Amino acid sequence: AKQFLVVGAGRFGAAVATTLYELKHEVVVIDEDEEAIENIMDKVTHALIADATDEATLRKIGCSNFDAIIIAIGENFEANILATVAAKSLGAQHVISKAKDLLSARVLERIGADMVIRPEHDMGVRLAGQLSSPTVIDALEMGDGHEVIEVEISAKLCGRLAELRLPNRFGVQVITVSRNGEITVSPHADFVLQDGDMVLLVGHSEAIDKLRTYLA
Amino acid sequence: AKQFLVVGAGRFGAAVATTLYELKHEVVVIDEDEEAIENIMDKVTHALIADATDEATLRKIGCSNFDAIIIAIGENFEANILATVAAKSLGAQHVISKAKDLLSARVLERIGADMVIRPEHDMGVRLAGQLSSPTVIDALEMGDGHEVIEVEISAKLCGRLAELRLPNRFGVQVITVSRNGEITVSPHADFVLQDGDMVLLVGHSEAIDKLRTYLA
Numbered sequence: 001a002k003q004f005l006v007v008g009a010g011r012f013g014a015a016v017a018t019t020l021y022e023l024k025h026e027v028v029v030i031d032e033d034e035e036a037i038e039n040i041m042d043k044v045t046h047a048l049i050a051d052a053t054d055e056a057t058l059r060k061i062g063c064s065n066f067d068a069i070i071i072a073i074g075e076n077f078e079a080n081i082l083a084t085v086a087a088k089s090l091g092a093q094h095v096i097s098k099a100k101d102l103l104s105a106r107v108l109e110r111i112g113a114d115m116v117i118r119p120e121h122d123m124g125v126r127l128a129g130q131l132s133s134p135t136v137i138d139a140l141e142m143g144d145g146h147e148v149i150e151v152e153i154s155a156k157l158c159g160r161l162a163e164l165r166l167p168n169r170f171g172v173q174v175i176t177v178s179r180n181g182e183i184t185v186s187p188h189a190d191f192v193l194q195d196g197d198m199v200l201l202v203g204h205s206e207a208i209d210k211l212r213t214y215l216a
Numbered sequence: 217a218k219q220f221l222v223v224g225a226g227r228f229g230a231a232v233a234t235t236l237y238e239l240k241h242e243v244v245v246i247d248e249d250e251e252a253i254e255n256i257m258d259k260v261t262h263a264l265i266a267d268a269t270d271e272a273t274l275r276k277i278g279c280s281n282f283d284a285i286i287i288a289i290g291e292n293f294e295a296n297i298l299a300t301v302a303a304k305s306l307g308a309q310h311v312i313s314k315a316k317d318l319l320s321a322r323v324l325e326r327i328g329a330d331m332v333i334r335p336e337h338d339m340g341v342r343l344a345g346q347l348s349s350p351t352v353i354d355a356l357e358m359g360d361g362h363e364v365i366e367v368e369i370s371a372k373l374c375g376r377l378a379e380l381r382l383p384n385r386f387g388v389q390v391i392t393v394s395r396n397g398e399i400t401v402s403p404h405a406d407f408v409l410q411d412g413d414m415v416l417l418v419g420h421s422e423a424i425d426k427l428r429t430y431l432a
């Protein structure tokens with residue numbers, strides 16, 4: 001189990017804190033609003049009413065003991081900046097800050113936040129990706145330039161794998177096929193893809209893009 | 217290319233609209249705020265100043281012509297409800313509504329929204345999942361109860377696949393291994409996993425959970 005500090009128990013901060021606690025980690029939450037602390041105190045390890053911009057408070061809590069610190073303050077940008085700077089200077093390994101817009105995100109990156117999240121914007125981009133190609137249900141980018149996509153088979157991809165020649169035409173390989181709850185890993189060249197099969201394909205990101213365009 | 221209507225050009229709505237337009241779809245945006253429309257009009261197909269609760273306006277735009285309608289109004293819950301109801305009654309195929317909290321989400325589901333998103337909450341849950349098991353870099357849930365996870369190999373999973381016996385011990389199979397930019401699909405039983413390899417594993421969701429607990 002790991003230890004996390006969450007600063008700000010708004011909708012985003014509270015969701016991070018309670019989910020980490022459900023996953024059996026130790027979670028400390030601070031917020032200057034009494035009501036926010038009352039709502040969360042039985043769902044995390046510790047919840048304290050405190051001002052995150054007060055360096056003495058952060059020093060007492062011990063920033064360097066946490067695997068990550070999440071600064072989930074939105075509207076009060078000055079408080080977000082001060083808390084992020086204080087956490088980094090007190091030795092926090094990994095600081096993740098929420099930004100309310102692109103400009104704030106740029107400033108937070110420059111002052112040392114290890115990761116910056118814009119919940120509304122990032123969620124909007126993710127939804128657009130899902131709506132854009134419904135045949136591509138989900139995708140997973142691997143760190144090395146390869147990508148895996150989950151595709152629901154329609155007429156364009158029905159038939160024997162040997163005849164579809166996906167590696168030659170696109171540079172992608174089928175790694176699993178799932179039909180009626182049964183999964184086949186590394187299907188043979190004689191396997192016949194049918195309408196409605198859920199298939200995982202892997203390839204270089206450019207190859208996957210070529211396939212996405214063909215399917216759109 | 218598909219057609220989308222986005223109601224409300226706040227941070228979430230604007231991100232959905234501009235991303236769909238960049239992916240070459242037709243996007244119409246309406247918002248009652250002139251400044252929001254000015255900021256977005258050169259990044260989408262059409263942007264109109266209008267009140268989304270006015271049924272005559274929605275009838276003129278033609279709700280049933282869109283592949284999906286995204287109602288991205290947050291604070292003004294009454295407007296969100298009225299726009300969602302009007303869109304469904306005018307024949308919209310797929311209505312996605314943003315909710316500002318759990319209670320609003322429940323109401324929107326009951327009045328007919330096909331999908332409800334809480335950007336701050338949903339992003340918080342997603343971040344917690346990523347922080348909880350850093351060895352599990354990403355995951356993809358397949359519709360049929362199977363899941364694929366991307367794991368960075370550490371001491372707990374080093375060694376020959378035949379000796380690790382992952383299918384017997386956890387019910388999971390290695391489908392790809394990526395090392396220094398080279399990807400191996402369906403590795404042989406003699407393949408030796410090394411520290412730092414990026415590996416994709418597939419299995420039933422319960423089996424993947426067992427592995428996640430072992431790795432945490």
Ligand SMILES: Nc1ncnc2c1ncn2[C@@H]1O[C@H](COP(=O)(O)OP(=O)(O)OP(=O)(O)O)[C@@H](O)[C@H]1O
Nearest residue numbers: 008009010011012031032033051052073074075079
């Ligand atoms: N200096 C501070 N110290 C501690 N907590 C703070 C400080 N400033 C703001 N907060 C808290 O941070 C929380 C989140 O603030 P924010 O302005 O992002 O609200 P929000 O928009 O409701 O957040 P969300 O969009 O995640 O729901 C609030 O509960 C607020 O009390």
Ligand SMILES: Nc1ncnc2c1ncn2[C@@H]1O[C@H](COP(=O)(O)OP(=O)(O)OP(=O)(O)O)[C@@H](O)[C@H]1O
Nearest residue numbers: 224225226227228247248249267268289290291295
């Ligand atoms: N009846 C309406 N008709 C059209 N647009 C509306 C209506 N009511 C609100 N809006 C618009 O919806 C947009 C989003 O409203 P919301 O209250 O969610 O703002 P927000 O919190 O800034 O959104 P986000 O969190 O996505 O940035 C605003 O630009 C607002 O002008």
